Amino acid sequence: MSGGVDSAVAAARAVDAGHDVVGVHLALSRAGGTLRTGSRGCCTIEDAMDARRAADRLGIPFYVWDFSERFRDDVIADFVAEYQAGRTPNPCMRCNEKIKFAALLERALELGFDAVCTGHYATLVETDHGRELHRASDAAKDQSYVLGVLDAEQLAHTYFPLGSTPSKALVRAEAAERGLTVAQKPDSYDICFIPDGDTRGWLADKVGAEAGQIVDASGAVVGAHDGAHAFTVGQRRGLKLGVPAADGKPRFVLEVRPVSNTVVVGPKEALAIAEIAGDRYSWAGRAPQSEDFDCEVQIRAHADPVPARAQLRDGEVVVRPQEPFEGVAPGQTAVLYDGTRVVGQFTIARTVSAVPAAV
Template structure:
């Protein structure tokens, strides 16, 4: 099988490519140049797509003994991921750029190009598993290593995309991957993982958004509309945020306040207690199913709301292009723009983008 191995320059993608080659596939490595102005070096575990990363990927390909190319997808990445990220924050929503990158770039642009060039599949270093069913379908499942599981950000993949995908690391824990890289003589064996948003290398998301959107001062208010302070832009806040609110007046009960709502139209940020964050249900749209759409309109499942969040029991009601998710127990810090990913055990059912939430405090 002809396989295109996406090689970021990190240890995971290098080992994934090596495993595919060792399994007898005809493997070609490709590094995706996603930055318009790539820096020469990373800063520790921040950022990616630097010149150093592309060189690390090339060296790994040489050790593995596979052809290697660099594909410039900077414009596609900027349009589909960076601009989407900025516009979502400008609208008061909280997007997940890694999820959008998987949907629009790695398993859309790259897979489409790979198939057009005669490749059969794309392999990446994501921690997730694909399980082939007796009827010939492919299911996306959680990785064996729960600490590294990335099925949440892959929940946007369709059955057609899974049919041409390989995740060779899904049955391995991270320590074993590094040990294997060392045995294979890959120089990236001890390279730090990238933990932050790749196009914000200094980790200062608020500063990045401020430079893109400018200042738009407004008020910070409580749930009753009382002004508590001021801010320089709603894009500097996310639902559930506690730190950095800069409210001079303490709460009457002395407890911390959290961001409850963000309204870019009137430039208002509403804050309240932890209890006021509790959500009983949400409405999401544009579902993407990792296999056939659920046969029943009502699905008992578990849901994950953040990349490293816990699963919670839910009942999901599917109505065309919308999904209503009701929580068995109230949950907190649910933000419009995030993805809700539904699971049946370890299997990913699909995902949808959160549009609105119903807070417990609004119903009592």
């Protein structure tokens, strides 16, 4: 129970379904004085109190479990290391993979519980081949992308009561009818361990800020920066280039090179990506029955899925979209779909440009 309306209503529905429900709030930070800033974050003292009040209203036991060390090691440290390597990580994917459906689920099973129930918007479907993960009914709230890291064993022990709900407005109305004080609580957003939203400043404190060069694809210096960690592929704003492009058009970040502390920029067309690949992959339930299959690929939580062809090749998942992707950064997660079903996911390790290197 995060302290938000979704997890509170999910717990209520689990109670209504006759399950033996225990509310658990995850303490993911040792900073005891952490308070919420606006609607950012999901793991503050205020959130824990909101979760406790919801549990009391539902008449279920409530506990706070301290997973701060695992969160620090598996999510925060990974986030920092990825940026240091010039990649763009998704900490929500790592949290679901390492904390909510690994550490939390492991402890729950050890204590004799059957499943972890959350307020995620996704649907589970039972088939002859086992349980499948599908998109939620409400496309605007669908969270199947960030759950793409779950494997067959984890899916067998999960429960998503909100997946078939047509809209978030109905969830809020239900919470109000149940007398839950979080009915109109704003959604959390941004990165929970950076509650003020200043990712650049937070990273500067963690990895340091060393000045370096901004160059174009030919290697010509066109500007300077205060730290390569502050840039990500596809970025346009904040470049402060001293040398304008010959055609006068804006330039975008094409690559971040941490070893040389260099940021490479170029025209928008150079962001087109013809192929992505990665070797850190997993399947959400049944693995594909072929090493070469059609699918749809989603590379961000709120991006549109793109028709593509996927191959298992030399220990990698290699995906070629029908139309080039735009602005793909190594470190992002690519989630593969077959219609509404999540097939699996991989962390993008490399990309192949759709544009000649001379651009």
